[in-house]
Amino acid sequence: MDPFDLGPHAGFIIASYTVTFGVVAALIAWVLIDRAQQRAALNDLERQGISRAGQRQDKS
Secondary structure, eight states, rough: OOTOGGGHHHHHHHHHHHHHHHHHHHHHHHHHHHHHHHHHHHHHHTTOOOOOOOOOOOOO
């Protein structure tokens, strides 16, 4: 028995895996892009003097 013989539903199986891979890759890209945007926004706020909650302010 050939382990790569997907039978009569090969097209559906390959399409399903392809779509799933594409969706997961898009979600990973979305998270990485959003992370970069959030870091840029936080850095901009810090430059304006607004600190993160729970972060100590140096009053020297």
